[in-house]
Amino acid sequence: MSQTDTLIIAGRSLGSRLFLGTAGYPNQQVMLDALAASGSELVTLAIRRISLDGYSESLVDVLARATAGRPTGPVGLLPNTAGCMTAKEAVLTAQLSREALDTPWIKLEVIGDRELLYPDVEELLRATEELVNDGFVVLPYCNDDPVTCRKLADLGAAAVMPLGAFIGSGMGIRNPHAIETICARSPVPVVLDAGIGTASDAALAMELGCAAVLLNTAVSKARDPVRMAAAMRDAVSAGRSAHLAGRMPMRAQAEPSSPQMGLIGS
């Protein structure tokens, strides 16, 4: 692949188009090994109340140490506002994450239903506006809805991150036409977030024109997370190449590949 095919979000260059979640692995070492295998340069984190009962090593320190030797530098951090149900909660969580991690980047999640984890569009738009005005680099998790994605971009979101299917469902991309439409129209990078179940889903996202894929459970809950992380790396790379190469037109009927002249017995 071309060396110049670098993803740029808010002025930051990312050599990998795979963003990886850090939750739900069998243990921390498997998470770190999966991260290495994925080649991802951006990982998501959650912000939660601290346990005041005892000290445990900071995840940030663990990630920084494990990725310090990379040629591209330590892995980037993308804190999220997972679990927030109002713009107010999400804005405070984002502000706390900026203070804790010293990064203005935020994966903005504002959900409207605790079971479905589906975005609350009104609150999401409100929080996006507020955080953009406060200097954040906002990457909102949103519906696979071209209108919502356009509104988020208009408000200054650095990327939009439509869902392929429900968070954690592994159902793949349920409405590929919507994702393709969003990709074709979006003025900012489109990151497929949520729903990826296996490598072909990630490849499809890239073929549809997504700039990157964000996934977690598809790797962390695979039978062999490290192997799946490598598969996702390859799938994202292959899907991106296929998108850039441009697929052949589909035909409803057969078209022989081999020449029709000189057939034996004719």
Added chain:
Amino acid sequence: MSAVLRVNGREEPLSAASVAEFLAGRGIAEGAPGVAVALNGAVVPRRLWPETPLQPGDSLEIVRPIQGG
């Protein structure tokens, strides 16, 4: 009734004069990596921990990054 402080959603007796003093009492030094604090819904930047007083009825949120998707 003695003065109370709400810490991460749980009430406890108010026993520290400042945010920094409270955190130090829980083993969280000013240089602790990845810790952030909000007092009554507003972030308190790390450099202001020592000079931010705690009052009866205050609500503290103390957070850190953990695994997430």
